[in-house]
Amino acid sequence: MNCNTRNKNLPAIFLVRSEVAKAALGSAGAEHVIVTGQGFEKTLAHWWLK
Numbered sequence: 001m002n003c004n005t006r007n008k009n010l011p012a013i014f015l016v017r018s019e020v021a022k023a024a025l026g027s028a029g030a031e032h033v034i035v036t037g038q039g040f041e042k043t044l045a046h047w048w049l050k
Contacts, residue, residue, distance in 0.1 A: 015040075 013032040016022050022033045 012030070013034060014025050014030050015034050015036050016025065017036055019035060022035050025033045
């Protein structure tokens with residue numbers, strides 16, 4: 001799997017639920033991977049609505 005979105009001029013942020021998923025995407029070329037946790041939806045909504 002090639003997740004290098006920069007070469008495709010397609011900016012992306014990947015939200016994952018585990019460090020294992022983050023590592024897998026990172027090794028596939030993804031640059032921006034965030035591990036989410038309990039309550040992340042509320043944090044994201046708060047940030048987005050600022």
